[in-house]
Amino acid sequence: MISDETARTVFGEVEILSAGDQADGQPPQATARVVVGADEPAFDGHYRGFAILPGVCLIELAHRTAMAALPPAPAAGRARLAAVEAARFQDPVFPGEAVTVELKWERTEDGWRCRTVLSTERGPSARVRLAYEWGESA
Amino acid sequence: MTFSSDPAELIPHRDTMLLVDKVLEVVPGERAVVAKTVSIEERWYQRPGVREAAPEHHAYPHAALLESFNQACAVLVMTTWRSFSTGVLEAGVPMLGTYNNVRFGRPVLPGETMVHHIRIEQEHNESMVLTGESFVGEDRVLTVGHGLVVRRPAQVLGSGRVPEGQH
Numbered sequence A: 001m002i003s004d005e006t007a008r009t010v011f012g013e014v015e016i017l018s019a020g021d022q023a024d025g026q027p028p029q030a031t032a033r034v035v036v037g038a039d040e041p042a043f044d045g046h047y048r049g050f051a052i053l054p055g056v057c058l059i060e061l062a063h064r065t066a067m068a069a070l071p072p073a074p075a076a077g078r079a080r081l082a083a084v085e086a087a088r089f090q091d092p093v094f095p096g097e098a099v100t101v102e103l104k105w106e107r108t109e110d111g112w113r114c115r116t117v118l119s120t121e122r123g124p125s126a127r128v129r130l131a132y133e134w135g136e137s138a
Numbered sequence B: 001m002t003f004s005s006d007p008a009e010l011i012p013h014r015d016t017m018l019l020v021d022k023v024l025e026v027v028p029g030e031r032a033v034v035a036k037t038v039s040i041e042e043r044w045y046q047r048p049g050v051r052e053a054a055p056e057h058h059a060y061p062h063a064a065l066l067e068s069f070n071q072a073c074a075v076l077v078m079t080t081w082r083s084f085s086t087g088v089l090e091a092g093v094p095m096l097g098t099y100n101n102v103r104f105g106r107p108v109l110p111g112e113t114m115v116h117h118i119r120i121e122q123e124h125n126e127s128m129v130l131t132g133e134s135f136v137g138e139d140r141v142l143t144v145g146h147g148l149v150v151r152r153p154a155q156v157l158g159s160g161r162v163p164e165g166q167h
Helices: A055-068 B063-085
Strands: A014-019 A027-034 A078-089 A097-107 A111-120 A123-135 B020-027 B030-039 B093-104 B114-124 B127-136 B139-152
Touching: A014 A055, A027 A055, A055 A078, A055 A097, A055 A111, A055 A123, A055 B063, A078 A111, B020 B063, B030 B063, B063 B093, B063 B114, B063 B127, B063 B139, B114 B139
Parallel strands: none
Antiparallel strands: A014 A027, A027 A097, A078 A123, A078 B093, A097 A111, A111 A123, B020 B030, B030 B114, B093 B139, B114 B127, B127 B139
16 A cells, blocks of 8 residues: 555645546556655755766656556556566666656556656656556455 | 576675665676565655554555666666677666556555566667566466666766766
């Protein structure tokens, strides 16, 4: 379960801009925005004299967006991040930039996966594909 | 050539974002074993409301777990490049390009020690593909199918410019 008290590396809030249910063949999807402020802990020592957001933080932003806009549960229990199926890092994110997350869900055998594109105003920063499973032990 | 057990001697990460503690074993060009103990003092747990919350909210963030693994990879990569680079060729800095097939096990909690076991799968002049697992005791908490790191000139960290394509 993700809530405000859950430990995370990016302190900024993820603002859900839109979240659409499955309709007329369209997969459930969502868009979100988060501002990565210069005071984010993840910039501290990464690196001294040259701050650049660790790529793993973009994976986290995709995950938080997914958890805030979950598709219909395929089984009982809670959603759990099971895997990062793939992640590709294309362009850095610097302090003060706004990151937009575009996310689309698709069904898998064990649950759902989402394909996300995380962008700054300069274009795509990363593409991340995450797999979620539902279960009582999540 | 002997190597220091202090990861800070090999990689540029510091302060909040130095997420490996000790190099236990390293064989340049082959493999490494690197440890990190999770602490409740880490910045993720200082965000208001987190420390007082129930233990289920203290799972080490996936991003920090992955980044710790990355830094273990960086230790092996830097050791390898320094071992085999000539005096003319600058060793450079590894930057993360891609991941494939990363699976999470049970959550890691403050006080636990993660041990990352990293292996080189493929080596090229300007990049390396690595694989590995992370354990807390006998529990496998992370499996990384493939991670690609790319060599960038060390100057990139001071120039204010990052080449296209990588973080």
